[in-house]
Amino acid sequence: MTDTASLADAARRRFAELDTHALRDMWATEGRTEWAETALRDELIERGVRAEELDAVAIRRVEVADDKPPSSRDTIWVYGVVGRMVTLVTAGLVATMLRAVGEPKLIAFGIVLVVGTYVAILLRRISMQRKHRPGAAASFAMYWQAGEACLVLLGVMLIAL
Numbered sequence: 313m314t315d316t317a318s319l320a321d322a323a324r325r326r327f328a329e330l331d332t333h334a335l336r337d338m339w340a341t342e343g344r345t346e347w348a349e350t351a352l353r354d355e356l357i358e359r360g361v362r363a364e365e366l367d368a369v370a371i372r373r374v375e376v377a378d379d380k381p382p383s384s385r386d387t388i389w390v391y392g393v394v395g396r397m398v399t400l401v402t403a404g405l406v407a408t409m410l411r412a413v414g415e416p417k418l419i420a421f422g423i424v425l426v427v428g429t430y431v432a433i434l435l436r437r438i439s440m441q442r443k444h445r446p447g448a449a450a451s452f453a454m455y456w457q458a459g460e461a462c463l464v465l466l467g468v469m470l471i472a473l
Contacts, residue, residue, distance in 0.1 A: 316347045323351040332359050340369050381444030382437065388450060391437045392457040399430040420472030427468050431461045 327335060335356055344352065353366055406422040413419075438454050446454070 320347045320351045323348050324355060327352055327355040332361070336361070339366060340373065382441050384441060384446040384450040387437050387441050388453045388457070391434050392454065395430055395434060396461070399426060402426050417472070424465070424468050424472050427465045431465045434458055434461055
């Protein structure tokens, strides 16, 4: 048995443990390698799902994936916390590199550019998130992070003047 065949058999065993509704959701929203796609398709056909229906859903996967709400957790942690750390490090590197030029206004402009880019990215992500109505705690955390980021940008801009 080849590696692909053994992987497909293992996938079929896992698929057999799931209910048909979960498998249909997987078929509609997730991308997989060819062997896993075949295993999932075979399992669904065995359960009575028509091949034509699966083909129609496969064609719409991109559309279905685009309609999926962004993860609140990713917005808060990746864009909020990690993004803030990356912005701090990047602003420090830009300030260090521009310090060689010696022009304080240029250093301030570089920092404003870095922080402003972060704020724009964060606000865009929160705007996308708002369309899908996150929970109250997630909304509070996102708006808090956005408010802090905007205040930091305003502070950096005032210092730059």
